[in-house]
Amino acid sequence: MSAVDIRTEEAPRHAPQPSYLQNGHTIKSWLLTGDHKRIAILYLISTGFFFFLGSIAAGAIRWQLTSPRGELMTLEVYNKMFSAHGVIMVFMFLVPTIPAVLGNFLVPIMIGARDLAFPRLNLASWYMYMVGGVLILVAMAMGGVDTGWTFYTPYSSIYSSSQVSLTLVGAFIVGFSSIFTGLNFIVTIHKMRAPGMTWDRLPLYIWSHYATSIIIILATPVVAITLLCVVLERAFRIGIFSPELGGDPVLFQHLFWFYSHPAVYIMVLPGMGIISELMSAFSRKPVFGYKFIAGSSLAIAAIGFLVWGHHMFVSSQSMYQGLVFSLLSFVVAVPSAIKVFNWTATMWKGSVRLQTPMIYALCFMGLFVVGGLTGLYLSTLATDVHLTATYFVVAHFHYVMVGGTILAYLGGLHFWWPKMTGRMYPDSWGKLSAIIIFVGFNLTFFPQFILGFLGMPRRYATYALAPQFQFYHILSTAGATVLGIGFLIPLFYLSWSLKHGPKAGKNPWGAKGLEWTVDSPPITTNFYETPIVDRPVYDYDPEEEERQFQIELDAEREMREKLAATRGGQD
Amino acid sequence: MATEAAHGHDQQWLVHHQYEDYEQQSESYIVGMWAFLVTEIMFFGALFLAYVLYRWQYQPEFYLIHKDLDWVMGGINTTVLLFSSLAVALAVRCAMLQDRKGVLGWLTVTQLCAAGFLVIKYFEWSHKYHKGVWLGEGFKWGEGVTKYAQDVSANTAQLFYSLYYCMTGLHGFHVVIGIIVIGILMRMWFKNNPLVTKDYVPTELVGLYWHFVDLVWIFLYPLFYLMPR
Numbered sequence: 077m078s079a080v081d082i083r084t085e086e087a088p089r090h091a092p093q094p095s096y097l098q099n100g101h102t103i104k105s106w107l108l109t110g111d112h113k114r115i116a117i118l119y120l121i122s123t124g125f126f127f128f129l130g131s132i133a134a135g136a137i138r139w140q141l142t143s144p145r146g147e148l149m150t151l152e153v154y155n156k157m158f159s160a161h162g163v164i165m166v167f168m169f170l171v172p173t174i175p176a177v178l179g180n181f182l183v184p185i186m187i188g189a190r191d192l193a194f195p196r197l198n199l200a201s202w203y204m205y206m207v208g209g210v211l212i213l214v215a216m217a218m219g220g221v222d223t224g225w226t227f228y229t230p231y232s233s234i235y236s237s238s239q240v241s242l243t244l245v246g247a248f249i250v251g252f253s254s255i256f257t258g259l260n261f262i263v264t265i266h267k268m269r270a271p272g273m274t275w276d277r278l279p280l281y282i283w284s285h286y287a288t289s290i291i292i293i294l295a296t297p298v299v300a301i302t303l304l305c306v307v308l309e310r311a312f313r314i315g316i317f318s319p320e321l322g323g324d325p326v327l328f329q330h331l332f333w334f335y336s337h338p339a340v341y342i343m344v345l346p347g348m349g350i351i352s353e354l355m356s357a358f359s360r361k362p363v364f365g366y367k368f369i370a371g372s373s374l375a376i377a378a379i380g381f382l383v384w385g386h387h388m389f390v391s392s393q394s395m396y397q398g399l400v401f402s403l404l405s406f407v408v409a410v411p412s413a414i415k416v417f418n419w420t421a422t423m424w425k426g427s428v429r430l431q432t433p434m435i436y437a438l439c440f441m442g443l444f445v446v447g448g449l450t451g452l453y454l455s456t457l458a459t460d461v462h463l464t465a466t467y468f469v470v471a472h473f474h475y476v477m478v479g480g481t482i483l484a485y486l487g488g489l490h491f492w493w494p495k496m497t498g499r500m501y502p503d504s505w506g507k508l509s510a511i512i513i514f515v516g517f518n519l520t521f522f523p524q525f526i527l528g529f530l531g532m533p534r535r536y537a538t539y540a541l542a543p544q545f546q547f548y549h550i551l552s553t554a555g556a557t558v559l560g561i562g563f564l565i566p567l568f569y570l571s572w573s574l575k576h577g578p579k580a581g582k583n584p585w586g587a588k589g590l591e592w593t594v595d596s597p598p599i600t601t602n603f604y605e606t607p608i609v610d611r612p613v614y615d616y617d618p619e620e621e622e623r624q625f626q627i628e629l630d631a632e633r634e635m636r637e638k639l640a641a642t643r644g645g646q647d
Numbered sequence: 648m649a650t651e652a653a654h655g656h657d658q659q660w661l662v663h664h665q666y667e668d669y670e671q672q673s674e675s676y677i678v679g680m681w682a683f684l685v686t687e688i689m690f691f692g693a694l695f696l697a698y699v700l701y702r703w704q705y706q707p708e709f710y711l712i713h714k715d716l717d718w719v720m721g722g723i724n725t726t727v728l729l730f731s732s733l734a735v736a737l738a739v740r741c742a743m744l745q746d747r748k749g750v751l752g753w754l755t756v757t758q759l760c761a762a763g764f765l766v767i768k769y770f771e772w773s774h775k776y777h778k779g780v781w782l783g784e785g786f787k788w789g790e791g792v793t794k795y796a797q798d799v800s801a802n803t804a805q806l807f808y809s810l811y812y813c814m815t816g817l818h819g820f821h822v823v824i825g826i827i828v829i830g831i832l833m834r835m836w837f838k839n840n841p842l843v844t845k846d847y848v849p850t851e852l853v854g855l856y857w858h859f860v861d862l863v864w865i866f867l868y869p870l871f872y873l874m875p876r
Binding site: 184189190191192193194195255259260262263264266267268293294295296297298300301302305308311312313314315316320321322323324327331334601606 | 663664665666667671674675678679682683685686687689690691692693694696697700701704705782783784802803805806809810812813817
C-alpha cells in the first residue's frame with residue numbers, strides 16, 4: 077500500500093458507502109452527474125459507438141479494394157467513405173478516447189483527489205462531444221464529406237459540394253470538448269494532489285496525461301479557428317486560404333498540421349502512460365528510469381510542436397524549411413525511443429506475469445516500434461518524396477494509432493476494468509483476443525507498407541492499371557476481417573463479466589498505486605478520507621516479488637503434476 | 648493581500664465537495680482561468696499568424712488600404728476599453744473589500760464602456776457595409792474609399808478586410824460574451840448572492856477575462872489602424 081492514513085485512529089470508522097455505480101439509478105443521475113467516473117462511463121459508451129461506426133467505414137474501404145476496379149461503390153461514395161472513416165476515428169475516437177475514458181476515471185483517483193477540479197466543465201465536455209458528434213453524423217446523413225479528414229483547401233473551401241461546413245462545425249465543437257478535458261486535467265494535476273503526492277511521486281500515467289493536456293490546450297484552439305475560417309471561406313469567400321484573392325492555401329496546411337501533428341501525440345502519449353503502468357505492474361518492479369520517462373513525455377509535447385512541416389515536404393515548402401523540419405522530426409523520435417528502452421529494461425529481471433493487460437502491452441511494444449521506426453523513413457526528405465501520400469504513410473500511422481493507441485487503450489481497459497466495474501473477465505479470452513488483434517493487425521497493415529513502397533497511392537478507389545497490387549490488398553482485407561473479429565470478442569466477454577464475472581477485490585493484480593487502495597468499484601468520492609502519501613511511486617520490492625512469484629509457480633506446477641497423476645491413476 | 652482577507656474559516660461552506668479547503672479552490676479557479684486564457688491566445692494566434700503572413704506579403708498595399716480605416720474612431724475605442732479595464736480592476740478591488748456598492752458601480756461603468764465600444768464599432772462597420780466594403784461576393788472597392796487606398800487592387804483590399812472583419816469580429820464576439828458574463832455577475836451582486844459577496848474570486852475571474860479582451864484590442868488597434876510606412 078502506498079498510502080497510509082494516519083488519521084484513522086482519531087476518526088471514527090466510516091460506514092461503507094454505495095459505489096459510484098450504485099449511487100443513483102435514474103437516467104437523470106447519469107446524464108446530470110458531476111462524478112468523473114460516471115462521465116468516464118458515458119464517454120466509454122459513446123466513444124465505443126463512434127469506433128464501431130468508423131470501423132464499418134473501414135470495412136467498406138477494405139472490401140472496395142479487394143478488386144482492382146473497385147466494384148462495391150462509386151468513386152464518390154468511396155471518397156465519402158474514407159473521409160467518414162478518418163473524421164470519425166480521429167476526432168470522435170482517437171483524440172478523446174484515452175483521456176476522456178481512462179483519464180477521466182483515473183486521474184483524480186491516482187493523485188488522491190475526490191474529483192476533477194471542475195466537474196461541471198467535465199460534464200459540459202461530454203455534451204459538447206455529443207453535440208459535435210451528432211452534427212458530424214447529421215452531415216453524413218445529408219451526404220457526407222469527400223475531402224478526407226484533412227480538409228485541404230482550396231478543395232474543401234471552394235470546390236467540394238459535399239457537407240463540409242456542417243462537418244467542420246461539428247469538429248469545431250468536439251475540439252472544445254477536448255479543450256475542456258485538457259484544462260480540467262492541468263488544474264487538477266497542479267492543484268488537487270493529495271498531501272505527500274509530490275511531482276516525483278506522480279505515476280507516469282499522470283505525467284503523460286499532463287503532457288497531453290498541455291498539447292490539447294495549446295494546439296486545439298488553433299485548429300478550431302482554422303476550421304472556422306474554412307467555414308467562413310465557404311460562406312463569405314473571405315480569401316484567407318483562397319488563391320483568387322491572393323490568399324495562400326498552404327497556410328491552411330500549416331495551421332492544420334500545427335494542431336494535427338501534435339494531435340498524434342495527444343493520441344499516443346496517454347497510451348504510453350498506460351504502458352508505463354502495465355510494464356511496472358506486471359513485472360512487479362519499479363519503472364526503470366522514472367525521471368527519463370516523465371521527462372520524455374514533456375519532451376515529446378515540446379518537440380512535437382516543431383515538426384508539423386514534415387507533412388508538407390512536397391507542398392511548396394522551402395528546401396531549408398524541409399531540412400529543419402526533417403531534422404526536428406528525427407529529434408522527436410528520441411524521447412519515444414527512451415520510453416521503449418526503459419520499458420524493456422523494466423521487464424528485465426522482473427517477475428513478468430503474462431496476464432491479458434501485459435499481453436496487450438507487449439503487442440503495443442512490437443507495433444509501436446514498427447510504427448515509430450517507419451516514421452523515420454518518412455521524415456527523411458529524399459525517401460519521403462517517394463513515399464508521400466502512398467499506402468506506406470497509411471500503414472505507418474495505423475501502426476502508431478491502432479497498434480499504439482488502441483492496443484494501449486485495450487490494455488488499460490483490461491487492467492482497470494476490475495476497478496471500473498468491480499468484476500473480473502475471463503483471462504484466457506482476453507489473451508486470445510489480444511493475440512487475434514495482433515495477428516489481424518499485422519496482416520492488415522504490413523502488406524500496406526509493401527503496397528506503398530511499390531507506389532499504391534492512398535485514397536484511390538481503384539487500381540485497375542496495377543492489378544498486381546490485388547494480392548496485397550486481399551491480404552490486407554483478410555487481415556481487417558480478423559482484426560474486426562478481434563475487436564468484437566472483448567465486447568462480448570467484457571459485457572458478460574458485468575453480471576457474471578467473479579468479484580474483483582481492491583487489488584486483483586497486486587499492483588501499486590492509489591487507485592488499488594480504494595474499493596472496486598470506488599465510492600462516489602473515491603476515498604473515505606483524503607489519503608496521505610508517504611512512499612515513492614511504484615514501491616515494489618523486486619526480490620520479495622520474485623520469491624512470491626516462485627511460490628506461485630511451484631504451486632501451479634504441483635497442481636498440474638497432481639492433475640496428471642490423478643489422470644494417470646484413472647487410466 | 649486578497650488571499651489573506653479570504654483565509655477565514657467562515658468560508659468553508661463555499662467550498663465544493665472536491666476541494667479540501669477554500670485556498671485550494673480559489674487557486675484552482677485562478678489557474679483554470681489562466682489556462683483558459685492561454686487557449687484564447689492560441690485561438691486568436693492563428694488569425695494573427697495569417698495577418699503577419701499577408702502583411703509581410705502585401706505590405707505596401709496594406710499600408711495604403713489601412714488609410715481607409717478611421718484611426719480616430721479606433722483610438723476612441725481604445726481609450727474606452729482601457730478605461731473599462733481600469734473600472735474592472737477597481738471593481739475587483741471593491742470585491743476584495745466586500746464593498747457591494749463599489750463593485751456594482753464600477754461594473755456599471757465597465758458595461759457602459761463595453762456598450763460604447765460596440766456602438767462605435769457598429770458605426771464603423773455599417774459605414775463600410777453601406778459602401779460595399781463587406782465580406783463575400785458583393786465586395787466593392789473604389790467609390791467612397793480614401794484617395795490612396797483606391798489604387799490598390801480589389802482582391803488585396805478584400806483580403807485585408809477579411810482579416811479585419813474576422814479579427815475584430817471575433818474580438819467583438821468576446822466583448823459580447825463579456826457583457827453577458829458581467830451582467831450575470833452584476834445580478835449576483837445585486838441580489839446579494841453570498842457566492843460573490845463573500846468570495847472575491849468569481850469577480851476576479853471575470854476581471855481576468857475582461858482584461859484579456861482589452862489586451863487583444865490593444866494589439867488589433869495598431870495592427871490595423873496605425874501602420875507605419
